[in-house]
Amino acid sequence: MRIARSGRGALALCAAVIIAGCGEAQMRPMTPGAPLQNSARLAHDERRSWMLPEAGNDDLLYLSDVSTNDVEVFSYPRGHLVGTLTGFGAPRSECADREGNVWIADTVGFDVIEYPHGGDKPIVALSTPGAPRGCSVDPKTGDLAVTGGINGVILAVYRRRVHGGWNDPKKYTDASIQRAAFCGYDAHGDLFLDGADKARGGSFRLAELPRHREKLVDIAVTASIAAPGQVQWDGQNVAVGDTGVVPSVIYQFSVTGGSAMQIGSTSLGGTQSVRQFWIAGPRVIGPDFDANVDVWKYPAGGSPVKRITTVRGYGAAVSPAVSSK
16 A cells, blocks of 8 residues: 655644533533643644545545554545544544544543544543543444443443433443453444453453343353454454464454354464454454554455555554445
């Protein structure tokens, strides 16, 4: 993939104001001129977010960079740099909804920040109960699930209000999962998350929050996974990454009841540790931790078909353009 760098704009990142209300999630609506509300944001440098005006016409690939703590935005699949989002503490995992809005999990800011497709000004930031690890948007309701937390919390689900805004998150614990990693909704609104069990040497765990249920259900997994990676619905199966092997692997599971049966696997050739991949139809984008970002055929895998060398990767998400829906 050849990366074309275009001229930068001079638009400033909108600032944030914390608003808290009874039953309402702590939000930071982004209001121009308001002061930034935490030390991570105060530490941002003089650069500002920018986005080419025409960027919103294309599908966009968002990539979080561990070397700059920025999020680089590329046209997809062409690979032209069209924007940069700045002002984060440590942006890591990402997720996108059907409207093209993108959520960025900031592990230093302890929040998840929403951007509109092709926009350089955030819409809102939601405070998280601890450092956010992964996120996913319910395709049925638009609710947002975020893994990570403290004091036993491994998952927080933010319910979107009918007339706008967000409710306080519902927090979940699981005796089998002490450290949550990533999560992903399937097409039916069932949520899957993975993690590790400290009590058993950090062994891999998978759980499900079925739609309309209030408790996590532990899932038995037929594959042996060394370290939990991204969880994503690939259109047919639950895809779960293993970031503890070289090269990294994505397993496909058919989940029935309390059991996940492996039906396939995808080897991400040439990688050391792909933590948060993104499946986009017949392709999967895999940022290799603090290294290149590669693209493979999915589910074939093998050798990458494209590469981005200008980003030291961690997280990825493809945001669909309005015209492509």
